[in-house]
Amino acid sequence: MASIKALDDRRNYIILEDAEAVLFAANQFIEIAKKAILDRGQFVVALSGGSTPRAIFQELLHYKKDIDWSLVKIFWSDERAVPPTSSESNYKMAMDTAFGELVLPENVFRMPAEKDLETESLQYESFIQETCLAFDLVMLGMGDDGHTASLFPYSTALDIEGRLVVPNWVESKKTWRMTLTYEGIHRSRAIIFYVFGKNKAEEIATVLKGPPHFHEYPSQAVGTKKNPALWLLDKSAASCL
Helix, strand or coil: CCCCCEECCCCCEECCCHHHHHHHHHHHHHHHHHHHHHHHHCCEECCCCCCCHHHHHHHHHHHHHCCHHEEEEECCEEEECCCCCCCCHHHHHHHHHHHHHHHHHHCCCCCCCCCHHHHHHHHHHHHHHHCCCCCCEECCCCCCCCCCCEEEECCCCHHHCCCCCCEEEEEEEEEEEEEEHHHHHEEEEEEEEEEEHHHHHHHHHHHCCCCCCCCCCCHHHCCCCCCCEEEEEEECCCCCC
């Protein structure tokens, strides 16, 4: 049975069999939700985009009766500057995959990022503060360049303090994004990275075992001594560690 191990004083990790990783992640999601509902009467999660979360979301459809989904509230860790109908939208992916069926419409807090991003980011920050003192779970991935959420290498959002949500210009993609800041991410009771697949193996080794270069590899900066981040890896993603 795989067990959680400490990487350093800010980060833990667990390595799973490739075929078991998605199931483990879905089970863990449900267990965190059960505890949050028992302790605080609701489960508040910030979702991620990407192919790995999509697979986890699909698996959650098998857990319709395991928790009271009317007590689940969903936010997002980041969003592209596109309308909610766009195939590029993290919101659309999550809703089409599972959450449109699982979660009540009034408990869905889309991260709008297609009009006035500064105003929309402040409004989203207010929604978070009004809904919960802290997320129960923030789901994160890691890009090939070491970014997480929409905290991209050398982008201005990496250095912003005192904000939970900000617009962020991504020079490498010549586009705007909206993202949780580090402060926004760290205001979660559980911070979990989901990185599966051989194509991320070299980057995982750099980010987890290499020297700290937070501006070059923003995902390295996630996690604090009081609130360590957990990296969920399958054996393929961990093959270069």
